[in-house]
Amino acid sequence: MGKTHSGICCVCGKSGNLTFEHIPPKKTNNNKQTKKIINPIAFFEDKTEFEFKLGNQKGMGDYTLCSRCNNYFGGHYATEFIPFYNELAYFFKKNYYEIIRRSNAGYLDIKIQANINFFRFQKQVVSMLMSTSKGEYKDYFKDYLLDEQSTNFPTEKFKIIMNGYLDFTMFNMNGKIIGANLSGNSEIVGSEIQAFPLGFTLVQLNGSEKEKNINSGLDITKWFNAKDCQQKKEFSLRTYTKSQPFPYYISGVTP
Helix, strand or coil: CCCCEEECCCCCEEEECEEEEEEHHHHHHCCCCCCCCCHHHHCCCCCCCCCEEEECCCCEEEEEEEEHHHHHHHHHHHHHHHHHHHHHHHHHCHHHHHHHHHHCEEEEEEEEEECCCCHHHHHHHHHHHHHCCCCHHHHHHHHHHHCCCCCCCCCEEEEEEEECCCCCCCCEEEEEEEEECCCCCCEEEEEEECCEEEEEEEEEECHHHHHHHCCCCCCHHHHHHHCCCCEEEEEEEEECCCCCCCCCCCCCCCC
């Protein structure tokens, strides 16, 4: 038998055995030992031999959810998330050199046309960010996630930003984002995932003037208001060629 992992579920808050949560979902090709490609050009040229650094054998993720929450999100939200994620990965691989050529200052804004259930896509994103934050915000999002019809997203307290990421060497969870204030103290100010081909940032709002500058990415917060069905939508996706330092840092000090 495999080793059991006991703890508190990052969404429902119940104690017990935890299951491995794949971030992103397992069917986004995140089902093998984590590999970081040392030479991305070789990957995009479809050569047969690569240099890898090996990580977790299950893929990217962690033991963060009870089996009930894990199965619920997999059945209700991940199925709406996976097709778009995989299609975007294919698009980025196919157009890798063109995106690199056209990029400026390390990124390119790409027009994307998608036909997905934006409502459930956003909920899958929130569920993943609960895992990467280690349950820091479960009290805010428990009911929102465990009721598939809920639209009770705490917009006054949080914002979610989505960006594209072209660099296949970058495949990791950044986890909690720690901010510092002038008194020397630190605090949790959000959670982040940076991975190929999509990354997500959960920003905890605190009333700072700096929040007005959170605009260098696609704000998907209000997708909770979308209809619960597939819809066509066009949007601009800021796509970075390399991993980024946290671009939405909000200081604990109000200017």
